Amino acid sequence: MTIEQISVFLENKPGRLAEITKLIGDAGVDLRAMSLADTADFGVLRLMVDDPEKVRELLLGVGCAISVTQVLAVRIADKPGSLAGVLAVLADAAISVEYAYASITRDKENAYVILRVNDNDRALETLSAHGIKAASAKELFNGG
Amino acid sequence: MGYYQGEVECAEREAMRELQSKRLVENVAHVYENVPHYRKKMDDKGVAPGDIKSVDDLYKLPFLTKDDLKDAYPYGYLAVPLSEAVRIQSTSGTTGKRVVAFYTHGDIDLWEDCCARAIMAAGGGRDDVVHVCYGYGLFTGGPGLNGGSHRVGSLTLPMSSGNTERQIQFMTDLEATILCCTPSYAAFLAESIIEQGLRGQIKLKAGIFGAEAWSEEMRRDIEARLGIKAYDIYGLTEISGPGVSFECSDQTGMHVNEDHFIPEIIDPETGEVLPDGQRGELVFTCITKKAFPLLRYRTRDICVLSRKPCSCGRTLVKMSRLMGRTDDMLIIRGVNVFPSQIETVLLSCGFQPNYQIVLDRVHHTDTFEVRVELTSEMFSDTVKGISTKENELVSAMRAMLGISPKVTLVAPRSIARSEGKAVRVIDNRKI
Numbered sequence: 011m012t013i014e015q016i017s018v019f020l021e022n023k024p025g026r027l028a029e030i031t032k033l034i035g036d037a038g039v040d041l042r043a044m045s046l047a048d049t050a051d052f053g054v055l056r057l058m059v060d061d062p063e064k065v066r067e068l069l070l071g072v073g074c075a076i077s078v079t080q081v082l083a084v085r086i087a088d089k090p091g092s093l094a095g096v097l098a099v100l101a102d103a104a105i106s107v108e109y110a111y112a113s114i115t116r117d118k119e120n121a122y123v124i125l126r127v128n129d130n131d132r133a134l135e136t137l138s139a140h141g142i143k144a145a146s147a148k149e150l151f152n153g154g
Numbered sequence: 155m156g157y158y159q160g161e162v163e164c165a166e167r168e169a170m171r172e173l174q175s176k177r178l179v180e181n182v183a184h185v186y187e188n189v190p191h192y193r194k195k196m197d198d199k200g201v202a203p204g205d206i207k208s209v210d211d212l213y214k215l216p217f218l219t220k221d222d223l224k225d226a227y228p229y230g231y232l233a234v235p236l237s238e239a240v241r242i243q244s245t246s247g248t249t250g251k252r253v254v255a256f257y258t259h260g261d262i263d264l265w266e267d268c269c270a271r272a273i274m275a276a277g278g279g280r281d282d283v284v285h286v287c288y289g290y291g292l293f294t295g296g297p298g299l300n301g302g303s304h305r306v307g308s309l310t311l312p313m314s315s316g317n318t319e320r321q322i323q324f325m326t327d328l329e330a331t332i333l334c335c336t337p338s339y340a341a342f343l344a345e346s347i348i349e350q351g352l353r354g355q356i357k358l359k360a361g362i363f364g365a366e367a368w369s370e371e372m373r374r375d376i377e378a379r380l381g382i383k384a385y386d387i388y389g390l391t392e393i394s395g396p397g398v399s400f401e402c403s404d405q406t407g408m409h410v411n412e413d414h415f416i417p418e419i420i421d422p423e424t425g426e427v428l429p430d431g432q433r434g435e436l437v438f439t440c441i442t443k444k445a446f447p448l449l450r451y452r453t454r455d456i457c458v459l460s461r462k463p464c465s466c467g468r469t470l471v472k473m474s475r476l477m478g479r480t481d482d483m484l485i486i487r488g489v490n491v492f493p494s495q496i497e498t499v500l501l502s503c504g505f506q507p508n509y510q511i512v513l514d515r516v517h518h519t520d521t522f523e524v525r526v527e528l529t530s531e532m533f534s535d536t537v538k539g540i541s542t543k544e545n546e547l548v549s550a551m552r553a554m555l556g557i558s559p560k561v562t563l564v565a566p567r568s569i570a571r572s573e574g575k576a577v578r579v580i581d582n583r584k585i
Contacts, residue, residue, distance in 0.1 A: 017535035019528050021565050047537045051562055054537055073567040075533040108536055126535065 011146045012080035012130050014062040019075040020046075020053040027055065033072065039065055042151055043083075043113030043124050058083070058113060058124060060151040082125040082133060083113060083145040093123055096142055103136040105129055116153050156279065158271040158306065162413050163468045167461075170469065174416055175208035177441035182206045182215070185447055188233040191226050192218070192449065209416060212439060213427050218451045223392065224251045231446060232256050239445045244292040245391045255391050256445035262301065264442055265394040268411045269302020272400030275409070275466070276360045276385045278332050280307040285330035285358075287339065288365065289315040294395025295365050299334040302397060308332070315339070318346055329357040337368035337376065337384075341507070344379040358382045364389065364396055367476045367494050371501030373405075386475060392451055393438045399473050404465045407472035414442045417473060418450070419459050422480045430459045435480055436473065454480040484579065486513060487520045489557045493578045496524060499550045503543075505532060510569050511559075515583040521560070524551065528563040 020026045027046070034041060034057070043058040059065050062078065069076050086092040100107060106128045113122040122145060127133040134144055157163045165173070186193050186203045195216040196202070205214055223231060232239065234256075241257040257265070278284060284303040288295025296314055303310040311330060313321055321343065324330070333340060340363050347353055358380055364387035373384045388408050389396035398415050399408035410417045415438045419428045422435040436455045440447040458474040478492035485491070497507040508527040513520060524547075532543055544561050552558045570577065 015535065017533070019533050019540075019563070019565060021568065049537055049541070052540065054535060054540070056535060070530070073565065075528045075530045075566050077530060077533050077535050079535045108538075 011134070011144050013058065013083050013145070013147045013150060015079045015081045015124070015126070016057045016059065016062055016065055016069070017077050017079060018055040018057070018069055020055050022048070022050075022052055027053075030055065030069070030074070033068055034059065034065055037064060037068055040151065043111060043122070045109070045111035045124075047109065056109075056111070056124075058150065060147075079126065080130055082127065082130065082137075083122050083150045084125055084137065084142060085120050085122055085145050085149075086142075088119060088121045092121075096123070096137070099136060099140045099142065100125075100127065100133060103132065105133050105136065113150065122150060156274055157468070158274045159267065163271060163409070163470055165413075165469055167469060170412065171209055173413055174441060177413075178209055178212065178416065178439065179203075179206055181439075181441050181443075181447050182449065184444065185233055185449055189231055191222070191230050192216075195222075212416065212418065212450070215439070215450050217425060217437065218448050220251050220253065220392075220452075220454075223253050223448075227252070228254045231448065233447055234258060234445045242292075243294045243297065243391050243395060246293070253392055255394075257443075258445045261394070261443045261445050264414055265298060265397060266301030266305050268389075268394065268397030268400075268414065269298045270305035271302075271409075271411065272362060272385070272387050272397050273299070273302050273306045273308065273332065275400055275402040275468075276332060276362050276383070277403075278303070278306050278308055278360070282306075282308040282332050283311065283328055283330045283357075284308040284332045284334065285311045285313060285321075285325055285328075287313045287315055287321055287333070287335040287343075288396075294389065294391050295334075295336075298389065298395040298397055299362065303334075318343065322347060322350070322352060325358070326352060326355045331357055331359050333358050333361040333363075333380075333382070335361075335363060336365045337363040337372060338366060340376050340380070340384070341372065344376055348379060353379075353381075356380065360385060362387050362400075367478070369494055369498045369501065369507070370475070371498055372507050375501060375507075388473070388476070390453060392446075392448055392453075393440060394443065398438065402464065402466035402468060406464070407460060407474050409464070409466075409468050409470035409472055410459075412471055415440055417459060417471060419457070420452075422452075422454075422456075430461055430471075433458050433477060456480060482579070484511070484513065484581070486522050487557055489555060491555050491557075495554050496551065496578075499547065499554050500526060503547055503550055505529070505547070508569055509578065511579045513579070513581045513583050520583065522557065523562055524559040525562045525564050525569060527566050527569055529566055 040060040045056045047054045108126040110125050183203045199216045201214050238258050239256045245253045286299045290296030361384045377384050385401040387396050387400045389398040399410040401408045418437040419434040428434045436453045439449050456477045460472045500507050510525045512523040547561045
């Protein structure tokens with residue numbers, strides 16, 4: 011199972027990140043995970059939200075360049091070494107991870123890590139063969 | 155598609171030359187007699203009206219430049235008594251050299267005829283609805299196409315520029331079939347129409363776009379987005395306004411209305427007349443206008459003339475799309491760069507032609523930055539993906555220009571778009 015992630019192009023200008031997060035907050039959309047990659051000239055903000063369609067329209071409406079990508083949200087036990095285990099499984103199958111970031115969760119036992127890989131289908135197959143499940147949007151946002 | 159004045163538009167070459175010669179001789183005498191500034195220029199060069207017997211003698215006449223007009227502002231080149239002049243139009247004066255042009259009734263008639271030829275060449279007729287969103291007023295765009303549309307007998311919407319919402323509403327409600335505006339505004343309208351999901355409600359079949367330089371790629375882009383055929387039109391206030399030349403269904407250059415305006419291509423450095431097919435500065439001589447009949451006026455526009463037979467049947471000489479201007483050419487690190495080249499690269503790399511060139515000078519070296527608006531289609535979620543796009547643009551520009559700019563991607567719609575002419579160059583160099 012993959013989940014939609016929304017990425018937003020950010021010019022390096024003061025206040026851009028604040029503007030965009032405020033917009034999402036004001037619309038009552040829940041932000042579950044985010045990461046910001048930056049270069050000298052621009053940034054890429056990636057968001058996991060509970061209503062991607064609404065956010066997509068909102069951001070297009072204010073003239074943002076955005077893209078929607080399918081990513082994996084993998085549940086791992088909240089203890090040392092568990093992320094390394096998942097990544098080792100993917101590495102053994104020669105699947106590359108473009109980037110990864112953590113998501114907040116209300117679950118005390120587990121954590122979620124958002125993974126962008128070069129081949130979603132093979133990644134899902136490989137993880138599943140090792141008994142690792144990728145979460146659905148419902149699980150990520152509602153705790154299963 | 156029909157002709158508005160087929161007998162002239164498709165005249166035999168010899169008949170056209172005869173007509174031109176007769177009119178040229180008359181207008182040289184008229185100017186010599188009524189414009190002391192030009193009489194002095196001719197006297198200084200040792201040319202008398204009697205020396206001009208046919209178009210073959212055109213080269214003997216002195217050139218006129220924008221500076222000449224500026225020095226004689228406002229009435230210095232008016233060639234008729236005020237009692238015969240009925241209208242002025244004016245350039246924007248952005249370069250600090252405002253030109254005021256004068257028209258008699260007859261001058262307006264012939265200008266509108268030229269625009270009517272352009273509208274019919276774009277497929278216009280009595281049943282068409284012509285939506286004119288060039289500015290009205292001092293700018294020649296609105297009045298020119300408005301008059302041409304009346305002559306053709308089309309229903310004319312005198313929208314003028316601005317208020318995009320209203321433009322789109324009239325365009326859809328009245329089912330406009332031909333759009334007249336600048337190419338950058340046409341691209342902007344297309345964006346807005348598609349964004350609002352109104353693409354299915356427009357009935358446009360053609361567009362007549364001019365008043366700024368644009369590329370073939372931009373034409374194809376506008377055509378695809380609006381589902382129309384896009385025609386180029388050329389003109390300048392000094393010579394009359396839009397309709398000095400116009401494109402036909404062949405879309406391979408603009409037919410010059412040479413029964414009114416004789417074109418020449420010269421070497422901008424030496425002033426020497428160049429043969430057809432060679433690239434150089436375009437020069438016009440007005441042979442019918444009476445109030446403001448400029449002879450051998452240097453346009454600073456760079457193009458090529460061609461007399462190859464045209465599939466539309468017109469025999470009027472064709473000028474190519476503008477290849478730049480002798481004065482908008484930028485010299486960056488010693489290399490000649492035309493903004494139109496940047497546009498070509500952007501479109502060929504999948505970007506929209508929304509860009510701005512920023513020049514500065516740091517430690518005696520030119521810095522050359524091209525800001526390009528990113529669109530959602532060109533954006534990806536990885537930094538690597540965007541950097542790849544940036545690098546592709548830099549390489550393509552280096553290949554086209556011979557020097558490498560720094561490419562900066564900026565947010566959509568963050569570069570100011572004017573509804574008239576787009577500001578493409580910010581030159582902060584202090585030399």
